[in-house]
């Protein structure tokens with residue numbers, strides 16, 4: 001197994017996918033440029049927000065003490081990839097969809113036990129559980145959460161017109177796990193608590209280079225391109241992709257704008273990584289109105305493309321008719 005590990009990972013413990021990247025700016029949250037980047041929906045790493053300062057003591061022992069018998073959702077994968085899928089969308093796939101990961105619920109203490117004994121070659125583990133009353137039984141943990149830097153988070157939410165906070169997802173991943181390239185339709189303040197994660201981001205307008213699965217597919221919002229073995233015949237434009245890269249360590253917060261693609265991996269410096277995200281719904285500026293500025297931004301065009309695709313699936317009923325109809329509109333008229 002050792003060789004496999006070496007094959008995939010070169011120093012410093014991260015894969016090289018052969019994708020040219022530029023660094024995402026790392027700024028103090030006090031730097032006016034930081035707020036400017038966030039206002040313009042550009043990614044930025046903030047180094048000193050203290051957003052989850054009270055969680056910096058969260059290690060497996062502390063969390064076991066405070067989450068012990070709480071049920072938590074754990075994904076298992078035979079590979080290092082944890083590609084999200086919506087189990088409710090498999091019916092349109094006439095059973096040729098095989099889930100790439102297993103989802104099980106186990107007591108947190110059981111998860112920690114398996115995490116600690118995990119070794120290369122075992123099924124990989126990825127615990128992903130929203131912080132809510134279901135698992136928050138310890139006053140100590142509730143107090144930690146109450147002492148997050150909510151003032152700063154709320155100020156960002158307000159001044160950037162984000163919608164409501166929907167989720168704080170607690171993530172605990174075995175080293176080397178990868179969340180393949182996808183986008184979310186929420187703004188994200190991603191806080192790294194323990195260990196290191198490497199992000200490669202792509203702007204919304206790279207939609208054509210990342211070939212997302214169709215909107216009706218269980219892997220909606222996920223790129224079809226396997227970054228380890230890209231199929232350049234099927235996905236030729238992936239050749240021209242350029243990324244924005246950031247290495248996140250304990251205390252760092254990445255502002256990951258709505259609809260920005262991201263590929264995320266837990267590095268090998270530590271046996272596991274701990275992260276907590278803050279997902280905010282999109283604000284009203286996603287809807288077109290009299291005050292909309294033209295030309296439209298990449299994320300606005302992405303929303304339009306998704307709405308058109310969804311409308312066609314709805315209207316035609318048969319997903320196999322969507323392509324031919326779009327080609328009829330396009331060929332000889334718009335190309």
Ligand SMILES: CCC[C@@H](CC(=O)O)C(=O)C(=O)O
Nearest residue numbers: 128171179184188264275277
């Ligand atoms: C389930 C969420 C996974 C996370 C990426 C990662 O840390 O592996 C992500 O994609 C996000 O926070 O949006």
Ligand SMILES: [Zn+2]
Nearest residue numbers: 182183184262
């Ligand atoms: Zn995501």
